[in-house]
Amino acid sequence: MTQHSTTVSTTAAVPATGTRWWRDAVIYQVYVRSFADSDGDGIGDLAGIRSRLPYLAELGVDALWLTPFYTSPMADFGYDVADYRDVDPIFGSLNDARALVRDVHEHGMRIIVDVVPNHSSDMHAWFQEALEAAPGGPERARYVFRDGRGPDGAEPPNDWESVFGGPAWTRVPDGQWYLHLFAPEQPDLNWENPEVHREFDDVLRFWLDLGVDGFRIDVAHGMVKAPGLPDLGYTDQISMLGREVLPYFDQDGVHDIHRGWRRLLDSYEGERIGVAEAWAPTQERLADYVRPDELHQAFNFHYLTADWSARDKRAVIEESLRTVDRVGAPSTWVLSNHDVKRHVTRYGDGEVGVRRARAAALLMLALPGSAYVYQGEELGLAEVLDLPEEYLQDPQRGRDPESGRDGCRVPLPWSGDAPPFGFGPGSSWLPMPEGWRDLTVERQEADPESMLALYRAALRIRREHPALGDGTLRWLPAPDGALVFERGTAADGTGASEGTGGRRLVCAVNLGQDTVRVPAYGRPLLASAPVRPDGDRLVLPPDTAVWCEAMSGQ
Structure with a gap:
């Protein structure tokens, strides 16, 4: 395809x-x-x-x-x-x-x-004050404290789970529970406060x-x-x-x-x-x-x-x-x-x-x-x-x-x-x-x-080339298993975009298992692995990317 x-x-x-x-x-x-x-x-x-x-x-x-x-x-x-x-x-x-x-x-x-x-740390001054305060006090209102379920409040307030595993609730000595979507040492703050x-x-x-x-x-x-x-x-x-x-x-x-x-x-x-x-x-x-x-x-x-x-x-x-x-x-x-x-x-x-x-x-x-x-x-x-x-x-x-x-x-x-x-x-x-x-x-x-x-070469080219950075992307025809796109093209696909000086950059990446051939879209600037020319095409091995510079008219 x-x-x-x-x-x-x-x-x-x-x-x-x-x-x-x-x-x-x-x-x-x-x-x-x-x-x-x-x-x-x-x-x-x-x-x-x-x-x-x-x-x-x-x-x-x-x-x-x-x-x-x-x-x-x-x-x-x-x-x-x-x-x-x-x-x-x-x-x-x-x-x-x-x-x-x-x-x-x-x-x-x-x-x-x-x-x-x-969330904060459980060693944050606010949470330490909350632990010392009585249920319902303003200190606890900075966090998510709730009474437990069951006749003696021994069950967590709901079935939420921590990202780190286990219940997202920990019980304190006076019987209330506090919410921590991560570790027990990371009590959730109450953003309704x-x-x-x-x-x-x-x-x-x-x-x-x-x-x-x-x-x-x-x-x-x-x-x-x-x-x-x-x-x-x-x-x-x-x-x-x-x-x-x-x-x-x-x-x-x-x-x-x-x-x-x-x-x-x-x-x-x-x-x-x-x-x-x-x-x-x-x-x-x-x-x-x-x-x-x-x-x-x-x-x-x-x-x-x-x-x-x-x-x-x-x-x-x-x-x-x-x-x-x-x-x-x-x-x-x-x-x-x-x-x-x-x-x-x-x-x-x-x-x-x-x-x-x-x-x-x-x-x-x-x-x-x-x-x-x-x-x-x-x-x-x-x-x-x-x-x-x-x-x-x-x-x-x-x-x-x-x-x-x-x-x-x-x-x-x-x-x-x-x-x-x-x-x-x-x-x-x-x-x-x-x-x-x-x-x-x-x-x-x-x-x-x-x-x-x-990386140094790629970042230098990205910083200096007018086609890279913010702008548009235009997909070009590509063999199966590959991606080819052009940067620096006008949004309607006609010619170079304003400010590029006519310079465009084509990126071709072979993500497949077989070698492919893509058009040589101008002068190769950088490749992730060796590529070789084959007439008017480039031979792109598997798992290889290349940047080529194309000028207007190419």
Whole structure:
């Protein structure tokens, strides 16, 4: 079957003022405790990030997203926040945060930080006050406390389940129960309480005043619960996340919260942004989070989970672009993050996974919109599947031991021939495979064919080529198992779009098992693996992508 030529627009009306940097930014996710350790305690920190900013600037990313570094008991590695306005000592101090923001800006990049509004730590002052207060008091009204069911209240208030396994309720000594959609150490805040709204407005202002360029909003689909907290009536509820609206996720009321935050972000100069980590059952519902008066971006988990096939990739790309275009927002593209198995491993074993990951990078970076790069993917790191049991600490393993996220959070290898490969002056909090000696930044910088070299070249071309970034995508005919599309074409498919100087870029990706031939759409700029000309065509091996530059008239 041959695919037909179509054009998908992503250029709906946006404000004429400002740079709109977020519409096509490449944003690098820093998992703070695993990026770089400055003090030898085995845990990455803010000073470590500062020391590696030249590397990130040379990589060519536009912004950094930092996972939580706030004061925390670390029951969920920082996503259980005890103080939203301070830095945990293992990561540094507020002065370190100020210095990092300053240095990121001096290197020509922006910085986005996590905010965790669905729940706090059980060590947060508010929750400690709630435990000491009597049922019905204002201290408990900041959280979701309820009486239990049954004659003595010994049964949970409803049948909701924790994302980490087991009931989503824990009983306190006086007999009431509190809701925690994640670990018991992460009690859910009550967003029906105006005090909670005021508190988070103040938290956002605190960090905006410090100079951050925006927020990644953890569990942006949470916060609001259905009236009456109704039962679901079935178990294994987490399997329905992203497949249907749950009474505790993706409730319509969350959008009022995001509208309020958008107004707050817009009150600051410098195009500060909000990014939703939102799981929604349809692309249409996901697009609701990025309507013009809500957040700027939402993670596209539908793309992340798409199978390695031309049919599935094209389907999710088309649906993604169609739905965000309806609300005038850019799409986002992501292959891995700190919550999922690294895509080198998801895509296949050994060399197959690496080959597909190289092709996937060129595919993702050629798409219209913004791209997220998870630390280490530019090195081709695979999931570490054989961590010793004593190191496995992820609370998600309470749901299913195989679902633990420790393997994608192993620290980065920077240099040297033995662990911890320059991560820090001491050992690392998770052990690093001996085989990573061949994947260090130091080793790959000396290899022009390395994954790091591929990412640097792709990001340089993306930054310099007028056809890439925001704009339109036009599908071109392609052999079975392959995708071919053109960037920089006018929305009606006739000629080059305005501002490209007549330059267009064609991306061809072979996701099939057989070698294919595609037209040579101009001069090859970059390929994920060797390709060869064959007359007026290019021979594209399996799991290979190529970028070609075509000028008007070609």
